[in-house]
Amino acid sequence: MSTLLVRNADVLVTMDASRRELRGAGLYAVDGFIREVGPTSELPATADVVLDLAGQIVLPGLVNTHHHLNQTLTRAFPAAQDAGLFDWLTAQYPAWTRIDAEASRVSTLVGLAELLLSGCTTVFDHTYLYQNGNSVDVQVEAAREIGVRFHASRGSMSVGRSKGGLPPDEAVEDEAFILKDSERVIDRFHDPRPGALTRIVLAPCAPFSVSADLLRESAALARARGVRLHTHLAETLDEERYTLERFGVGPVEWMDRLGWVAGDVWFAHAVHVSDDEIERFARAGCGVAHCPSSNMRLASGIAPVKKYMTAGVAVGLAVDGSASNDASNMLLEARQAMLLARLELGLRRESDVRPGDWMTAREALELATLGGARVLGRDDVGSLEAGKCADFFSLDLGAIDYAGALHDPVAATVFCAPTRARLTVVHGRVVVEDGRVATVDMAPVVERHNRLAAALARG
Numbered sequence: 144m145s146t147l148l149v150r151n152a153d154v155l156v157t158m159d160a161s162r163r164e165l166r167g168a169g170l171y172a173v174d175g176f177i178r179e180v181g182p183t184s185e186l187p188a189t190a191d192v193v194l195d196l197a198g199q200i201v202l203p204g205l206v207n208t209h210h211h212l213n214q215t216l217t218r219a220f221p222a223a224q225d226a227g228l229f230d231w232l233t234a235q236y237p238a239w240t241r242i243d244a245e246a247s248r249v250s251t252l253v254g255l256a257e258l259l260l261s262g263c264t265t266v267f268d269h270t271y272l273y274q275n276g277n278s279v280d281v282q283v284e285a286a287r288e289i290g291v292r293f294h295a296s297r298g299s300m301s302v303g304r305s306k307g308g309l310p311p312d313e314a315v316e317d318e319a320f321i322l323k324d325s326e327r328v329i330d331r332f333h334d335p336r337p338g339a340l341t342r343i344v345l346a347p348c349a350p351f352s353v354s355a356d357l358l359r360e361s362a363a364l365a366r367a368r369g370v371r372l373h374t375h376l377a378e379t380l381d382e383e384r385y386t387l388e389r390f391g392v393g394p395v396e397w398m399d400r401l402g403w404v405a406g407d408v409w410f411a412h413a414v415h416v417s418d419d420e421i422e423r424f425a426r427a428g429c430g431v432a433h434c435p436s437s438n439m440r441l442a443s444g445i446a447p448v449k450k451y452m453t454a455g456v457a458v459g460l461a462v463d464g465s466a467s468n469d470a471s472n473m474l475l476e477a478r479q480a481m482l483l484a485r486l487e488l489g490l491r492r493e494s495d496v497r498p499g500d501w502m503t504a505r506e507a508l509e510l511a512t513l514g515g516a517r518v519l520g521r522d523d524v525g526s527l528e529a530g531k532c533a534d535f536f537s538l539d540l541g542a543i544d545y546a547g548a549l550h551d552p553v554a555a556t557v558f559c560a561p562t563r564a565r566l567t568v569v570h571g572r573v574v575v576e577d578g579r580v581a582t583v584d585m586a587p588v589v590e591r592h593n594r595l596a597a598a599l600a601r602g
C-alpha cells in the first residue's frame with residue numbers, strides 16, 4: 144500500500160457535485176485513489192509521500208479528448224502553415240507516411256510531456272497512420288514510461304486517392320488487417336477497470352478516408368468488445384461538400400446511417416452542425432471534442448459549444464494534433480475555448496445574445512476536466528473527491544501570471560494564462576516536479592525529435 148498526502152494548498156478546486164473550492168486544503172490518497180479531500184487539519188498527518196503545496200492552487204488533472212501526438216514532428220510545417228484542412232492534410236501526408244517506430248516513440252513522449260507540463264493527466268490520442276513499424280504498442284509503451292493516463296486509438300485510413308479518398312494510397316491500410324489489429328490491441332492493452340491507465344478506442348479517421356464498411360465493422364467490433372468509438376466529423380465545409388457529393392447527405396446524417404450517432408461515440412470538432420443535429424447528439428448521448436485553437440488555425444469555423452452544453456451534449460476540450468495548434472497546452476486551450484465562445488457572441492446581432500450565453504472561466508475549466516471525463520466515458524477522473532483517481536496538478540500563485548488576480552485565483556487560471564504546472568500527479572505518481580518532467584529525461588528525447596523532424600521537413 145502506498146499513501147500520498149497533499150497539504151496546505153491555498154486553493155483546491157474539487158469539481159465535485161457542489162463545485163467546492165477549498166482554502167488551506169489537501170487530499171489523502173491510497174494506491175492512486177483519493178480517500179479524503181478537505182482542510183489540511185482534517186486529513187491524516189503523514190503519508191509515504193507528503194506534498195506541501197502552500198502558495199499553490201490545486202486543480203483536477205485536465206483531460207485532453209483529441210490529439211495526434213505524432214504530429215509534433217511536423218509543427219509549423221512550412222507547406223502547411225497557411226492552409227485549410229484538405230490542403231493542410233495533403234501537404235503533410237507524405238511526411239506522416241514516413242514516421243517509423245522510433246519517430247512515433249519520441250514524438251509521443253514530446254507531446255505527452257508538453258501536456259503533462261500544462262496539467263493534463265488523461266490523454267486520448269488519435270493516431271491513424273501505421274507505416275514503417277509504427278504501432279499502438281509503441282505509443283502505449285511511451286505513455287506508460289512517462290506516466291500519463293492514456294486512451295490510445297487504433298485509428299485507420301482505408302480509402303486512398305485512387306478510390307476517391309483524400310490520402311495517398313501509400314498512407315492507407317487493408318481493412319481486414321485494420322480490424323484484426325484492432326482486436327489484437329484491445330486484447331493486449333484495453334483495461335476496463337476503474338482507475339485504468341490504458342484504454343483502447345477504435346477510431347477510423349474521417350468520412351473522406353475510410354469506407355462505410357470499415358465504419359460499420361469498427362462499430363460492431365467496438366460494441367462487441369466494450370470499447371469506445373471516435374472519429375473526426377463536420378470539421379470543415381470541405382468535408383460537408385465531400386459527403387454531399389459522394390454519399391448524398393451531410394456528415395452527421397452519413398454517420399447516423401452507419402450507427403455512429405450513439406452513446407459510445409464522440410466526435411472531434413463537430414463545427415458545422417444544425418440545431419437539429421445538436422438535438423440528435425443530445426438524444427443519442429454522443430460527445431464532442433472541442434478544439435478551439437485548431438479550428439482557428441485552420442480557419443475551420445466556430446463550434447457551437449454553448450449550444451451543445453445547453454442541449455446536454457457531453458463536451459470535452461482538446462488541443463488537437465500538434466500540426467494544427469501547434470501547442471499541446473491544455474491550460475491555454477481552456478482559455479481559447481472561453482475566448483472563442485465570446486468572439487462568437489460578438490458576431491451575432493446584439494439582440495440575439497443573452498447573459499447565459501457567455502462562457503465563464505469556471506465553465507471552461509469544467510469542460511477541461513469533468514467534460515472531458517464524460518466524453519471519454521470515465522467517472523473516475525475529472526474531479527477531486529473520495530473514490531476518484533489521484534490525478535491533479537498545481538500552479539504557483541506567486542508567479543507573475545497571477546499577480547493582481549489573487550482575489551479569484553480560479554478564474555485567473557483561465558483569464559491570466561498561466562502555462563506551466565509546478566506539479567502534476569497521475570494516479571498518485573509524481574510525473575512533473577518543480578515544473579519539470581520527473582519520469583523521463585526529456586533533453587535527449589527533444590534532441591532526437593528535432594533531428595527526426597528536420598529529416599521529415601527535408602522530404
Ligand SMILES: [Zn+2]
Pocket residue numbers: 209210211269375411463464
Ligand atoms: Zn484531429
